[in-house]
Amino acid sequence: MKLCMIGTGYVGLVSGACFSDLGNDVICVDKDLIKINNLKKGIIPIYEPGLEELVLKNYKNKRLNFSTDLINSVKKSDIVFICVGTPTKKNSNKADLSQVYTVGREISKSINKFKIIVNKSTVPVTTGDEIEKIIAKKVNKKNFSVVSNPEFLREGEAIRDFIYPDRIVVGSNEEKSTRILKNLYSPLVSKGAKFQSTKRRAAELIKYASNAFLATKITFINEIANLCEKIGIDVEDISIGIGLDKRIGSRFLRAGPAYGGSCFPKDTKAIVSTGDQFRTNLSVIKSVIKSNKSRSDLLAKRLSLILKNNINNKTISFLGVTFKANTDDMRDSSSLKLIPYLSKKGAKIKYYDPTGSKKEFDKLKNVEFSKTIKDSINNSDVVILHTDWNDFKSINFKKFSKNKKLIIYDMRNIFSPSKIKKLGLKYFGIGR
Numbered sequence: 001m002k003l004c005m006i007g008t009g010y011v012g013l014v015s016g017a018c019f020s021d022l023g024n025d026v027i028c029v030d031k032d033l034i035k036i037n038n039l040k041k042g043i044i045p046i047y048e049p050g051l052e053e054l055v056l057k058n059y060k061n062k063r064l065n066f067s068t069d070l071i072n073s074v075k076k077s078d079i080v081f082i083c084v085g086t087p088t089k090k091n092s093n094k095a096d097l098s099q100v101y102t103v104g105r106e107i108s109k110s111i112n113k114f115k116i117i118v119n120k121s122t123v124p125v126t127t128g129d130e131i132e133k134i135i136a137k138k139v140n141k142k143n144f145s146v147v148s149n150p151e152f153l154r155e156g157e158a159i160r161d162f163i164y165p166d167r168i169v170v171g172s173n174e175e176k177s178t179r180i181l182k183n184l185y186s187p188l189v190s191k192g193a194k195f196q197s198t199k200r201r202a203a204e205l206i207k208y209a210s211n212a213f214l215a216t217k218i219t220f221i222n223e224i225a226n227l228c229e230k231i232g233i234d235v236e237d238i239s240i241g242i243g244l245d246k247r248i249g250s251r252f253l254r255a256g257p258a259y260g261g262s263c264f265p266k267d268t269k270a271i272v273s274t275g276d277q278f279r280t281n282l283s284v285i286k287s288v289i290k291s292n293k294s295r296s297d298l299l300a301k302r303l304s305l306i307l308k309n310n311i312n313n314k315t316i317s318f319l320g321v322t323f324k325a326n327t328d329d330m331r332d333s334s335s336l337k338l339i340p341y342l343s344k345k346g347a348k349i350k351y352y353d354p355t356g357s358k359k360e361f362d363k364l365k366n367v368e369f370s371k372t373i374k375d376s377i378n379n380s381d382v383v384i385l386h387t388d389w390n391d392f393k394s395i396n397f398k399k400f401s402k403n404k405k406l407i408i409y410d411m412r413n414i415f416s417p418s419k420i421k422k423l424g425l426k427y428f429g430i431g432r
């Protein structure tokens with residue numbers, strides 16, 4: 001099939017590359033000329049394991065192409081995917097849909113034969129209705145169909161999540177479009193992915209409800225971890241024990257720092273805003289947002305206690321600053337709260353991240369990037385493990401530091417407390 005992906009962010013680029021790998025002809029469109037020219041040279045704008053190889057392979061065999069020309073790319077395609085950003089509006093919890101609607105208007109200028117317009121951007125319920133109205137101003141309704149097909153890709157795991165999804169959700173009010181999309185996804189369905197066809201508005205809500213539920217699950221275990229710390233038991237045992245119940249499930253039950261990223265913080269706020277619009281109080285999600293917001297303060301206070309309220313002049317090695325491992329994404333990372341807090345309290349921070357230094361910390365006092373894990377740990381009083389990159393899992397603390405009083409604050413529970421204590425070092429984890 002001939003596909004056009006509008007927007008070359010995580011969703012558009014990963015989906016475009018994967019669809020082309022499944023044998024479709026794909027054009028990825030972006031208005032950013034530099035990005036498009038770079039993509040043609042094989043320069044990938046985001047860090048995503050496996051993406052570069054996939055893009056290069058399919059660009060070379062001409063199944064994947066890049067363009068800034070939206071109108072002509074849409075004209076050449078049977079199915080058009082909208083994959084643009086829907087950030088939170090300034091001074092509001094609502095999603096900013098201006099990019100989605102602008103693309104809708106552009107598409108309406110280019111429909112020359114029947115096309116399916118698939119919205120993959122995360123959008124509030126009724127956005128599909130609005131896109132349909134925008135296009136219907138210029139195009140006869142017989143010549144297009146607007147479908148919702150939310151994505152469930154995780155950064156860092158996006159290609160695997162695309163190829164082996166738990167489910168594919170297609171929300172459409174017309175059977176013909178559902179049939180065509182089922183055919184498009186048939187290579188994944190034949191490998192075991194479940195295909196759910198539903199109404200367009202339902203598909204839009206499934207996306208928000210999924211992210212809100214996962215954020216709730218994480219916040220729940222984070223609060224249980226707080227309780228475990230007080231009681232003196234290990235939250236990892238609790239996660240295993242409750243996760244073995246198939247009704248609960250073991251995934252997304254890892255206690256850690258506040259959840260972050262470009263999706264959970266934004267989407268929990270947006271679903272609450274949809275609740276308000278439809279006069280429904282989503283009180284559980286509201287308290288999840290509140291609990292997560294206070295989590296970085298809570299972890300900072302715990303560090304303060306560990307250091308006996310003596311952060312001033314301490315040297316802290318901060319390992320991993322992105323919102324999670326296997327990404328270079330800093331959006332809503334809890335390090336953006338923790339590092340400025342520690343710097344304000346007079347600590348010297350030496351941070352290391354496998355994806356390099358971050359401009360977000362350039363202006364902070366006493367915060368510097370270390371080129372290696374060893375440089376970061378050497379001469380430090382405390383090591384904070386903020387993300388669980390594989391590179392961190394085999395650190396030999398004794399080899400990297402001569403400090404016999406080195407404190408390890410393992411915010412991802414990577415290490416076994418007893419093994420670290422056997423080295424004579426002080427160990428603190430989350431909920432243990």
Ligand code: UGA
Binds near residue numbers: 122152153252256323
């Ligand atoms: C999330 C969803 O998992 C995807 O299904 C969805 O498609 C995506 O949002 C989106 O809406 O685009 P992502 O933001 O890439 O994916 O990251 P996650 O792996 O879900 O992690 C989100 C946050 O939760 C991170 O801060 C992570 O460290 C935290 N987390 C995750 C935990 O603290 N514990 C866990 O057990 C799992």
